[in-house]
Amino acid sequence: MWFIVIGVAMLVMNFLGIGPVGEWTWAEKWWVMLSPFGLALIWWWWSDASGRTTLKEMEKIDDKREARRQKNLELLGLNDKNKKKH
Known part of the structure; x- marks a missing residue:
């Protein structure tokens, strides 16, 4: 670019x-x-x-997937930050 x-x-x-x-x-x-x-x-x-282009696209997809996963865990209250210590 x-x-x-x-x-x-x-x-x-x-x-x-x-x-x-x-x-x-x-x-x-x-x-x-x-x-x-x-x-x-x-x-x-x-x-x-x-294969650099394909690798970059796969990294973007993985980052989006992880962000979505973290958001869902947070909404469910299952995030490590929200867990109470026993």
Whole structure:
């Protein structure tokens, strides 16, 4: 995601003439301005190929499941914090 943000920022800066990026011409530095988008494609390919994307989704599901479980235990009064010591 950060590569896309950087690429869009560079394109906007070039279009509006802001900073050193605004001074670049397309003929000179087109590859520099478009390289963040290529890096984003490589990152997404690697993330999918390595299983990182699936792992992150599974972690989100597990976190939601645990939060729901803790909420239900709390509502039932079975949470460790609410247990009285004998």
